[in-house]
Amino acid sequence: xxxxxxxxxxxxxxxxxxxxxxxxxxxxxxxxxxxxxxxxxxxxxxxxxxxxxxxxxxxxxxxxxxxxxxxxxxxxxxxxxxxxxxxxxxxxxxxxxxxxxxxxxxxxxxxxxxxxxxxxxxxxxxxxxxxxxxxxxxxxxxxxxxxxxxxxxxxxxxxxxxxxxxxxxx
Amino acid sequence: xxxxxxxxxxxxxxxxxxxxxxxxxxxxxxxxxxxxxxxxxxxxxxxxxxxxxxxxxxxxxxxxxxxxxxxxxxxxxxxxxxxxxxxxxxxxxxxxxxxxxxxxxxxxxxxxxxxxxxxx
Numbered sequence: 001x002x003x004x005x006x007x008x009x010x011x012x013x014x015x016x017x018x019x020x021x022x023x024x025x026x027x028x029x030x031x032x033x034x035x036x037x038x039x040x041x042x043x044x045x046x047x048x049x050x051x052x053x054x055x056x057x058x059x060x061x062x063x064x065x066x067x068x069x070x071x072x073x074x075x076x077x078x079x080x081x082x083x084x085x086x087x088x089x090x091x092x093x094x095x096x097x098x099x100x101x102x103x104x105x106x107x108x109x110x111x112x113x114x115x116x117x118x119x120x121x122x123x124x125x126x127x128x129x130x131x132x133x134x135x136x137x138x139x140x141x142x143x144x145x146x147x148x149x150x151x152x153x154x155x156x157x158x159x160x161x162x163x164x165x166x167x168x169x170x
Numbered sequence: 171x172x173x174x175x176x177x178x179x180x181x182x183x184x185x186x187x188x189x190x191x192x193x194x195x196x197x198x199x200x201x202x203x204x205x206x207x208x209x210x211x212x213x214x215x216x217x218x219x220x221x222x223x224x225x226x227x228x229x230x231x232x233x234x235x236x237x238x239x240x241x242x243x244x245x246x247x248x249x250x251x252x253x254x255x256x257x258x259x260x261x262x263x264x265x266x267x268x269x270x271x272x273x274x275x276x277x278x279x280x281x282x283x284x285x286x287x288x289x290x
Contacts, residue, residue, distance in 0.1 A: 100175060102174075102175070103173050103174065103175065104173065104175055105173060105175045105176055105179065106171070106172055106173040106175075106176045108171070108172050108176045108180070109172070109173065109175055109176035109179045109180075112176075112179060112180065112183065113179065116183065137194055138194060138195065140190070140194060141187065141190045141191045141194055141195070144187060144190065145187060148183055148184075148187060152180070156171070159171055
């Protein structure tokens with residue numbers, strides 16, 4: 001049996017592979033606090049969103065979570081659930097953000113929204129499933145601050161990559 | 171580089187984040203009562219007004235608890251280490267200080283119980 005692939009399928013596969021690579025490289029870095037990491041793989045999601053639209057970005061993001069967890073051996077573990085929850089939340093907020101009329105958000109706005117949604121979703125899941133203790137919320141503003149920082153930096157990187165790609169294609 | 175929506179979003183987030191810190195980190199409710207326990211005896215709960223000193227007799231001597239302005243502390247205790255005295259004022263509901271040698275513990279209580287213990 002042969003599956004017919006479109007050019008879009010192949011593009012998504014390439015981009016997802018890139019995101020997975022970054023995801024795995026990033027998992028090797030130590031984290032100062034549980035839950036805080038730069039989220040560099042999300043830079044790819046934002047670039048894809050800006051260049052190819054929301055559908056491709058959603059595919060790349062979910063494929064990254066799935067394949068990343070299979071390669072790291074965290075599939076269906078709590079880590080995977082947190083990762084998936086965060087990805088689903090950020091994809092959902094990006095879907096909304098894409099529908100903003102006018103010029104809309106740029107890469108920085110998308111990235112910031114995605115980072116905040118990712119953190120909020122992940123945190124809520126951690127609280128509901130793993131540590132249902134009200135004191136956990138004390139950590140929430142700190143984590144959101146990290147999301148703000150890394151989301152903004154990631155957005156600037158994504159913006160830079162998109163601009164360069166546009167220059168190349170013209 | 172940044173669109174107007176980006177800037178508006180950034181401004182909202184930068185304003186909301188400090189508010190979130192304030193909201194989540196300052197929900198400490200003022201304490202209203204002080205719970206004192208000596209050894210295996212029943213704990214006594216006493217209001218935090220008026221300001222006064224309370225003498226508690228434990229196995230190795232008499233500990234003095236000072237209650238002032240809605241706060242409480244070990245003023246003195248006959249223990250060797252004085253850990254209880256050095257733990258200072260208890261200000262918020264749920265905070266606890268104990269003198270283990272003299273088997274005395276004090277804890278501030280609010281209208282609703284928060285934590286049994288906080289560990290760092």
